[in-house]
Amino acid sequence: MPISFSIDKLARFALGGVLVVYALSAGAKVGDTLWPEVRIRGFGTLGANYHHDDGVRFRRDISQAGGAESGRISLVQDSMLGLQLNVSPHRQWEISAQAVSRLTSEDNFDPQLTWGYIKYKPLEEAALRFGRLGVESYLQGDSAEIGYANLRIRQPIIFYPRTHDGMDAEWSQPLAGGTLRFKGSAGWTQGESVNSGVIYDTGGSELLGAVAEYAHSGWTARLAYYHLLLHDELNDLKPGARLAQLVAGLPNGAAIHETLTLKNRSIDFPSFALAYDAGPLQAQASYSIYSSPHWSMRHLFYATLGYRVGDFTPYLSYATQRTDRKFIATGIPNGAGLDSLNQAATNAQTAFMVNQSDFGLGLRYDFADNMALKFQADHIRYQDPESIVDASLLSQSAENRSTRSLTVFSVALDFVF
Amino acid sequence: MLANSYPFLRCFLLAVLICQPGLACAELVVIVNADRNVERISREEVVNIFMGRYRKLADGNAALPLEVKGNAPERRYFYGILLNKSLAEINAYWARLVFSGKTSPPVSVVSGGEVLEGVAGDPAMIGYLDSSLLDGRVKVVYALPEAGLP
Numbered sequence: 001m002p003i004s005f006s007i008d009k010l011a012r013f014a015l016g017g018v019l020v021v022y023a024l025s026a027g028a029k030v031g032d033t034l035w036p037e038v039r040i041r042g043f044g045t046l047g048a049n050y051h052h053d054d055g056v057r058f059r060r061d062i063s064q065a066g067g068a069e070s071g072r073i074s075l076v077q078d079s080m081l082g083l084q085l086n087v088s089p090h091r092q093w094e095i096s097a098q099a100v101s102r103l104t105s106e107d108n109f110d111p112q113l114t115w116g117y118i119k120y121k122p123l124e125e126a127a128l129r130f131g132r133l134g135v136e137s138y139l140q141g142d143s144a145e146i147g148y149a150n151l152r153i154r155q156p157i158i159f160y161p162r163t164h165d166g167m168d169a170e171w172s173q174p175l176a177g178g179t180l181r182f183k184g185s186a187g188w189t190q191g192e193s194v195n196s197g198v199i200y201d202t203g204g205s206e207l208l209g210a211v212a213e214y215a216h217s218g219w220t221a222r223l224a225y226y227h228l229l230l231h232d233e234l235n236d237l238k239p240g241a242r243l244a245q246l247v248a249g250l251p252n253g254a255a256i257h258e259t260l261t262l263k264n265r266s267i268d269f270p271s272f273a274l275a276y277d278a279g280p281l282q283a284q285a286s287y288s289i290y291s292s293p294h295w296s297m298r299h300l301f302y303a304t305l306g307y308r309v310g311d312f313t314p315y316l317s318y319a320t321q322r323t324d325r326k327f328i329a330t331g332i333p334n335g336a337g338l339d340s341l342n343q344a345a346t347n348a349q350t351a352f353m354v355n356q357s358d359f360g361l362g363l364r365y366d367f368a369d370n371m372a373l374k375f376q377a378d379h380i381r382y383q384d385p386e387s388i389v390d391a392s393l394l395s396q397s398a399e400n401r402s403t404r405s406l407t408v409f410s411v412a413l414d415f416v417f
Numbered sequence: 418m419l420a421n422s423y424p425f426l427r428c429f430l431l432a433v434l435i436c437q438p439g440l441a442c443a444e445l446v447v448i449v450n451a452d453r454n455v456e457r458i459s460r461e462e463v464v465n466i467f468m469g470r471y472r473k474l475a476d477g478n479a480a481l482p483l484e485v486k487g488n489a490p491e492r493r494y495f496y497g498i499l500l501n502k503s504l505a506e507i508n509a510y511w512a513r514l515v516f517s518g519k520t521s522p523p524v525s526v527v528s529g530g531e532v533l534e535g536v537a538g539d540p541a542m543i544g545y546l547d548s549s550l551l552d553g554r555v556k557v558v559y560a561l562p563e564a565g566l567p
Contacts, residue, residue, distance in 0.1 A: 043516055084516060091481070096518055115518055124473040134517055142517040149513035172471055177461040179470040215470060217461075279501035308503065366505035369488050416512045 036089040045147040047078025047412035057389040058380075058408050061144075061158040062193045064103050067389050068408075076103045078153055078412055080145060082114070094119040100145055105192040105199050114145070114163055127170045132190065135162055136183065136211060137226040139273035139286050147414035151282055152362060153376045154410075156302035156319035159269070161189035161202040161228075178216025185209040189228065195351055197389075200262065204231040218278025226269040233263040236348075243348060250345060251331025258294040259328060259349055267292045280308035282315075295352055296324035306364070313364040320357040321386065327399055343397045350398045356382040371415045381405040445495055446548045447559035448533075449480070450540040458558045463499065466543060468510070469520035474543075483535045483544040486525030495545050498561045 050073050051058055057067030060077045068074030080102035087095045098115035117131030134142030137159050144155045144162065166187015173180050189205045209226035236243035237260055247253045247260065271288035283305045290298040299322045306315035330345045332338050362376035382388050383403045393401060447463055449455055454476040465471040466480045474480045485491050488504055496507045511522045524542075526532055532544040537554035551557065 041515060043512060082516065088521070091479075094518075094521075098516065098518075117518060119518065124471065124479055129518065136517075140513060143513045146512050146516045149509050149516070174465065174471050177459070179465055217464075308506070311503075311505070366503065369504045370508055372505065372509075416508065 036087065038088075039084075039086045041084045041086065041417065042082060043084075043146050043148055043414075043416045044081040045078055045153075045412050045414050046075075047147075047153060047410060048073050048075050049077055049408055049410040050074070051406050051408045053406035055390065055392050056404075056406055058406070059387045059389060060103070060154055061387060062160055062195065063105055063162075063191065065105050065194045065197065065199070066103070066107050067387075076109075078147070078410065079103075080147075082145060084115070092121050094121070102145065105194050125172050128167065129169075130167045132163055132165050133168055133185070133187070135159070135164055135189070135207065135209070135226070136185070137209060137224055137269055138271045138288060139220075139222050139275060139284060146416075147374075147412055148370070148372055148416045151304060151306045151313065151315050151364060152317055152360060153374050153412045153414075156304065156317050156358060156360070157286075157288075157300055157321065160193045161191045161205070161207075163191055164189045164207045166207070175214070176216070178214055178219075181211070181213045181215070183209075183211040183213075185211075185226075188231075196394075198235055200234060201232050202230070205229060206231070218276050218281075220273075220275040220277070222271075222273040222275075224269075224271045224273075226271075228267040228269070230262045230265045230267070234260065234351075237261055237263075246341065246344065247348075250341075252328055253330075255328045256330070256345060256349065260351065265292055280313075282306040282308075282313075292352075296326050298323040298354055311366045313366070315360075315362050315364065317360040317362075318358070319360075321354040323353040323355055323384065325353060325355070325384070325399075347394055347398045350384045350401075353384040354386045355384040355403075356380065356386050356388070370417065371413065374410075374412045374414065376410045376412075378408045378410070379405065380408065444548050445491060445498070445545050445561045446551070446557045447543065447545045447561075448536050448551070448555040449474075449543050449558050450536055451554055451556050453478070453540055453556075455558055456556075460499070460559070463559050467495075467499075467523060469514055469522065479541045480543040481539075481541050482523035483526060483532050483542050484523040485529060485532060485546075486527060491529060491545065491547060495561065 049058065049068050051068065052071050054070045057069055059067040064077065068077050080100055082098060082100040084096060084098040095118050096115060097113065099111040100114045101109045101111045104110060104112065113132060115132055115134060117129045117133055119127060119129045121127040136142040141159055143149050144158050147153060164187040168183055168185040170181065170183045186208050189202045189207050192199050192201050206229040207226065209224065211222065211224045213220060213222040235241060238244065247257050250256060268291050269288060271286060273284065273286035275284040285303040288300040290300060302317065302319035304315060304317040306313045327346050327349050330342050332342060334342055358378050358380045360376055360378045362374055365373045367373060380388065381403055383401055390404065455474050458474060467482050472480050493504050496502045496504065514520050515522065526535060529546040529550050532546045533550050533555065536542045536544045
């Protein structure tokens with residue numbers, strides 16, 4: 001049974017947790033002189049981006065409905081503010097809540113509870129967390145919103161859903177001078193994504209994940225496997241919806257429905273990453289696969305490279321997502337006024353295909369110990385876009401879609417406090 | 418990176434960095450409580466403890482890091498010599514871990530004297546300070562660079 005946490009429930013859960021752990025910490029003795037500790041921390045980004053490709057809108061990621069329009073400076077795509085309240089009544093216990101205000105799927109900046117958990121760390125090697133947690137399905141995937149922590153203004157590929165309500169368990173062990181870490185996660189995802197202007201609610205979808213990571217000196221190798229079972233149906237395929245009716249009337253409608261439906265769809269997401277961060281050099285490379293029955297497999301790869309010179313770190317990055325473009329014919333021959341029907345059915349099948357690449361160049365300037373100014377240019381090529389909204393794509397058949405491109409210029413001031 | 422490969426160059430860099438206005442000409446040393454059953458720790462252990470990867474020593478007990486806060490010279494030199502990282506990079510690293518709830522940065526205090534008092538008063542603590550501040554309540558388990566360890 002899916003379980004959904006409301007913010008109120010989580011707040012009550014956290015408050016109850018504070019009282020419990022205070023009670024448990026009453027007998028604290030040696031080594032507890034620094035506890036309890038209460039900390040308020042924050043992070044933020046003031047960002048601006050610009051492009052001049054008419055008819056195209058640029059989104060930071062698929063959680064945003066609107067995008068930066070051509071010829072106008074947009075201040076909303078990358079800007080955000082986050083606050084974290086952290087209470088450690090005892091060194092084994094921690095309670096944390098984090099809210100972020102950023103552009104949402106509903107085009108507003110209403111704060112969202114992105115983290116809210118109780119952590120119990122009975123041993124140095126082990127930790128358990130319960131509550132709302134980030135999804136760490138790829139390298140640094142649980143810190144995509146923390147601009148100051150990232151070299152780029154935006155991570156090259158941002159996976160959704162990004163949070164889940166449930167638990168995770170972690171085990172760390174020193175090994176040959178380095179540290180081996182295992183983590184398992186289970187719960188129900190939370191959050192919304194937007195595709196072709198339609199919001200999809202990932203709430204209540206089951207998530208299971210495992211991560212193995214080894215860090216030694218500057219090297220980190222990471223293997224992850226996440227499994228997602230989507231709960232809700234795509235709005236356009238719910239009973240009575242126009243697309244549902246259209247598909248149901250096609251000779252090959254059942255097969256097309258199988259490619260489009262999200263209800264009870266299982267998605268597997270294995271990922272491998274290698275990172276090197278030592279001295280002035282930072283480099284990362286990641287390869288992932290996004291697969292699901294009746295979908296073409298999507299391959300995701302990105303690499304970033306940065307080299308610090310004084311307070312400046314120039315960087316470059318390349319990210320690509322590739323999906324085989326296989327279409328199921330409607331079974332209706334073209335002509336006799338049915339071409340538009342065939343086109344609509346074909347275009348609908350691109351909803352979960354992504355063929356997009358991004359070559360980025362940028363410069364990070366750490367002008368203070370907790371603030372950084374970044375300048376970045378991204379040249380994006382797309383046939384089946386993920387973060388780009390290009391309405392003109394729907395006016396032609398997806399099978400004959402050409403590759404298009406745009407360049408986005410961005411500036412961001414990242415800070416933590 | 419070059420400094421990591423050549424101990425002599427690291428000694429030289431440390432000497433240049435340490436002998437700055439506001440910080441006495443002495444080496445930075447990592448200390449634990451004198452009652453603790455640990456005599457030496459490796460550079461990798463220092464990195465694991467202060468970067469939040471694994472905070473336990475060979476005696477099986479916890480090692481909770483303590484350091485001078487903000488942009489204090491000791492802090493800048495410690496990470497500069499140990500990892501060849503700027504404070505901005507260290508702060509960015511901690512931002513990633515803190516805001517994803519993974520682990521906490523070292524506990525911050527205002528002076529080397531407080532680091533000494535913290536470690537002397539709590540066997541679980543580990544800190545680094547200017548060696549001129551040492552007294553008998555603590556012992557040195559690592560010196561930066563390694564070649565400088567007596």
